[in-house]
Every structure is written in C-alpha cells, then in structure tokens.
Amino acid sequence: MSKLFRSAPGGLRGLTALSGVLVGSLLLGACGGGSTGAGGSDEGSGDIVIGSYGPLSGPAASISVLYDGMQAYFDEVNAKGGIKGHKVRLKVQDDQLNPAQTPSAARQLVERDKALMMCGPSGSPTTMAVKDYLEARNVAIVPGAGSSELTGRTSYLQVPTYTPLAAQLAQYAVEDMDMKRVAIAYSEDSVGKPTVAGARWQLEQMGRKPVAEVTYNATAPDQSALAAKLKAAKADFVIINNTAPVISQVFKAADKIGFRPQWGTVWPALNKNLLELSGGALDKGNIVFSSPFILGDAPEAGEYRAVLDRHKPGLDVTDTIVMLGWTSATVCHQVLERAIEAAGGKTPTREQVVAAMPGLTYDDAYVNGLRWTEDNRTGQREANVIGVKNGKFVALTDFRELPDAPENQR
Template sequence: MQSRRSILKYGSAGLLLGAGLALSGASYAAGKYDPGASDTEIKIGNTNPYSGPASAYSTIAKTLDAYFNKLNDEGGINGRKIKFISYDDGYSPPKTIEQVRKLVESDEVLLLFQPLGTAHNIAIRKYLNGKKVPQLFVATGAATFGDPKQFPWTMGWQPSYESEGIIYARWLMENIPNAKIGVLYQNDDFGKDVLKGLKMGLGDKASMIVATTPYEASQPTVDSEVIKLKASGADVFINVATPKFAAQAIKKVYEIGWKPTQILSNVSDVVNDVLKPAGLETSTGILSTAYLKDTGDPQWADDPGMKDFYAFMDKYYPAGDKSSKSNAYAYTVAQTLVHVLKQCGDDLTRGHIMKHAASMKGITLPLLLPGMSMTTSEDDFYPIEQLQMKKFDGTRWVHFGKVISSEDLQDPKKP
C-alpha cells in the first residue's frame, strides 16, 4: 500500500522511501546550508537490509519513513520537509559502500542517518569522514562508533555492546558464580564487542567461559555451533546473534535437549521476530537487557508516550507490528534526530549538525525506560549509556533490578 507521501521503488538500486517529495507552502527563512538542505527541504540518507539474512530489521527503516511522513504532515522541522531516501544493501558491506556513495554523490543527502550493521558502518566510515558527511546515530552498538578523535563525523546511539557484555558478567557472577559459559557470537565487531565486555566484566573469573563459537552472517544456520557449545559442558548459553540466527539457536537448544540458562543479546529480543519463531514456551526464561519500554507490555498501556506510539503506528504504519521493539527503537531514534535538527535552527550545515548532536544534555524521550536520558559531548559520542536486566516469562519481558549506567560499569567490582 502506498502512503500519500511515500514512494517505493524496487530495482537494482534498492528501495527508495521518499517522505515529503512534493513540497509546497511558505518557505522558511533563508539559512546556511550544505548540500541536501534548503529553505524548504532536508534530505536524509539511509541504508538498511530490506533483503538478505538480516531483513527482519527492514521494519526499522519503514518506521523511520513513516515517522518522517508524520513529521511532514505536522509542518516538518522548522518549516522544512524531510525527504528520506533509503536503499537496500542486503546486509552486505560492499553493497552498503555502493549505496552510500550514491546517496552522497548522486542524491546529495545532507547526512547519513541510522545506516544499519556493524561491519557495514565500518565499511563506510572512512569515506563519510573524508567527505565530512555526518554518519549519525548508527544502528549498531559497537564501541568503535564512539571515537570522536579519529572519526568526528560518526556517532552511535544505542548502548554499547561492551556494556551489555559487562552487565551479563555481573549478573552471572552474582547469581551463578560457578557457571560454565558457552558463547555463540556473530564474527564481527558486534559479536566480538559483547564477548569482550563479558570477559571484562568477569575479570579474573574469565575462565568461566568454557567455549566460544563464531558464525558468519552468510551461513544458512547455526545448528552445528549450538551442538558444539552443548558438547562443551556449558550450562549458560549466551546468544549474541542477529534475529534469524538468534531464533535458530533458541530452537536448536530446545531440539537437542540442552537446558542451559539462556542470555540473548538485546539486538534480537523481539518477541514476534525471534521468540515466536523459536517458540514462546521454548523461549521462556531467557534473559536480556533493555533501554526501551516494551511495547507489548501491558504495564505501559496507560503511558502517554506509549499511547502516542500506538496512534502513530495505526495512522502511519498500519502494516507494522505495534509490539515490535524494532519499531519502538526506530520511533525513538527518529525523535533524537528531530531534536538535533530543531536545535540547528536555520544553520543546516553538516558541522553545525554534529555540534548539536554532540551537545545533548539529559534529553528524555517517551519510550526510554524511566530514569534514562541522553547526554553527549565533544568527547562522548555515546548518547545512551544505561541498561536494565529483563526476563521473558512466556508472554512478555519482565524488567528487574536497577538501571545500570556506564559509570557503574567502569569499575567491574562495583555492584
């Protein structure tokens, strides 16, 4: 179904999602602009795996497009409409490079927003920094995307994978101090960062890890890896995988009769895309971490921010899953970009955008968990640095324990 302001074009170039293509009405006051911005328009580029092994994440870009449609209906940002151009990269870094070059050199976007994938963002980072084009709020928690000295045009958004790994280590040492840990991880900076954080958190107890098994995103299944981890004698299974492989692993654990304590990376804690395909009963008891309110949790039914999210989904993305964490994620990161662009006023130059992205102070948004906020500086390119543990009860995720910040994680011995 084609929305009033979205045009979907399939072909070798990928998928083009253009919010606000036909612009009219009064122009905003003349301002300072770099390519991709004008008195009436802001062009934003994006890459996403609409196809390939991580295509479950395509709903993120579709939600972003829907949010910009909503924004345009409300008058845009400081009177300027958003033109959102998103191309399919098939979760292939070489394709990401090709599509990003097109966005910068042909489409002349003002900035890249939420390009998805760890290896994919690494592949385009040097190019974008060389061109001085913002690579803003990338869709990965790899620690390497918070390095303003080397890459001043690249900024992360979600909590780092290292922090996630440290939190799991803390929980295990407190609750299963004699655990034998087996880790399945994607063989890139995503998987390696969670594993690194786990080892950092365990410290001199790192020998609790009895087996680690990487997998490639191009392989069909992770069945053999799961079998290998069971054979190691591990009684804790840490599943650091993207949705397709995470679901396969959970299902395989059940099929082979392995009954470890399971911990699932929060990038794949989506009920409909991961836990339901794996089996809700099979998934019961799995642990993970969170920084967003669970859109499928009835405890938030009367929450004003959640009501606004549901209304947005009903009107602008009715085909989307309102209970999907991925859609809540996209909704919230879109609000973060809107905050930054509003602060820029009439100066929509790339350097000015990065200045405001790097000067957020205690920004709260409706779907962040209570007690969480975003703060950045010229030396801190990690907007969200807080997490909370949660457990799947067969129907929904139940949060427990305190919200843990990056300051808590700096000292591995701190409770």
C-alpha cells in the same frame, strides 16, 4: 501533554536526542521524488533529506521495520510543520546488510540524493565499510547499531555499545539468576568482539571465568558444532549477540541435541520474529535481553503507539527494531534542530549538522540518558533486562546504570 509532541511551529519540540519484508530500493512513505540540491534539501522547497541504508530485501529483510518506525516519526513531525519549518524527507537504500553493497548505497544517498546526514543505518560491519567515506564528506552519522568502533569525528552512537550490555547480561546471570556456569558464544566481528569482551570483564569483576568462549560463523547455515561445544561445557547460561535470523539457528541447533540453557542476548534480537524463527526452542521463556528501550506496549509508550497507528498501522509495536527507528529519528531530529538554529533558520550545511552533535543531551520515556561530548560519542548509559513469559515480552528489571566495562578490550 507529554514532552514528545508539544505544540510549536517546529513540531516535536524538545526532542534531542527486524517483520515486514520490503523489496527493492525503497523510498519510504513521504520520501517523494524530484531532484535534490546541494546541502540536503529539495531545490526551492526547504525540505531536508536524510538518508539511511539497510536490508530492504534478502535474508535480513525483517530489519526493514526500523525504517517504518523512523518514517512514522517524521510523518508526524511533518504533519506538525516540520523541524522549524523544514519538512523531512527520508530516503533509504537497500544494501541487504551486506558490507560489499553498502558503499554503492551510501554514494547514491550522498552524491545523488544529497542527504544531509545518515540516520539509523543498520549494521556495524556495513557502517564500518563506509564510515571513512562519510566522514571525508562531513556527513553526520547516527548508527542504528552499537559497536564502539563506529564512533568517530562525524559518528555518534544513540544506543549503548555492546560491551556494557553484555556486561549487564553477565551480571544479571550471576547476581539475579544465580547461574554458575556462564559461557560466551561470539562471532569474530564488530558485533561479537565487544560482546565477549564485556561479558568476560564483568565475570572477572565477580571473581568468575566463563566456562567456555566459543566462536562461530554468523553466516553459516548450520550451527550444530557450536551447540555441541556449549553443551559439552555444561553451560547453564550462554551470552550471545546477533540478529534474530542468526541466533535463532543456534537456538534450534541446541534444542535439537537436547541442550536448553538460559540464553542471554542484546536488543537487536528482541522481537517476535526471534520466537518464531527459533521453532519452539524458546517456548519455556529461557531467554533474557539487555535493552536500552522501553517495551512498545508499556503504558509510557502511548504516544509512540498512537503515532504508529496513524502513519504505519499494522506494525508490531513490541518489536525493538521498530522502537530503534523511532528513537534514531528522535535523536536525528534534535541534531537537525540544533543545526537549523545555528544556520539562522535556513537549511544547514553538513558541517553545521556535524557541529551540532557534541553537547547534545536528552532524556525522555524513550531515550534514557544521552550525553554527547567531543570526548564521549557513545550512547545511553542505562538499560533494563527483558524476558519472555507466555510468549510476551516483559520487563524483569527497572532501568539500571550499565556496568562501566572498558571499551576496545580483547
């Protein structure tokens, strides 16, 4: 038996650590109803409430499968007795991935639902909109995003930051693909800035410079101006990072003017939705991804597929956003387990959950090399490169140590 589901009263012993459109303010699966008491548990039940927010409706609603992956994980935990006897209730609020709506969603989770921690909330800009609020209330955060500025007193990343992932793409383009003219397209936000910084740094380490660094508006419906600039730079490899709905518009605009470079992007867009939204622009498999996750259809992911089939049948197991939900739940599980131990088996306080985060370490088939300390709150340090062949995602490399690109550059 794998170390993922060992038989023990606490269930899932040893864990440390965008397709379906869901509309409205959703309480997923086993969330249930009833009032919640202070400390993040149902009064008299011992259940633990954890919260998250993300786009359950609107243009980015395909990301909502993240919460399906998370719910399937916790459904399995609860079926095996919960975490040291405590059942987990996941509550998710819809913010449409809009930072203007996130504060209201976070307040409902913290003040009404008494969520003990935030597990896998979507989006760097949205989490930045509520990070100070959550920290002021001692709410632990394990973001479902990779911007280094998300780290803080109560916030620790599970996934690597975008900076070393972008550096890995630049390294792979030059050293593995022998690309000569690498360009970077980026949005002026917490997703784009670390991407351009990491890619630029890695190119400098190899004695190169990008042939173009082009900014774009991620909310613009027409990306033809960006495509024209990249084509004029004669780029043969373009590094870009955003969600599938955003970068698919770039790919379509480039294809429309006959510009078909090799594209390099990061895990948030690694799903079949990207291939469909791109309208044939990626039919030749001209894209690679830097990802900290194994593919959901890999032999090592058998337990993951079995649990999804039991609790959330029909999910696309190859969608990296589903895998993100699973791994986020994995890490939150271990934080809670450590906190419950510190509380003597009782429901922990928010302060005890925060105190359980530094010192957490974990490795398994799904979470590679997580090491949290007081000084290092960033995520995993390994990733592999994924490509597309005949419409199917395939691993092009083994997991590699990510380049040591410094954070917070500009």
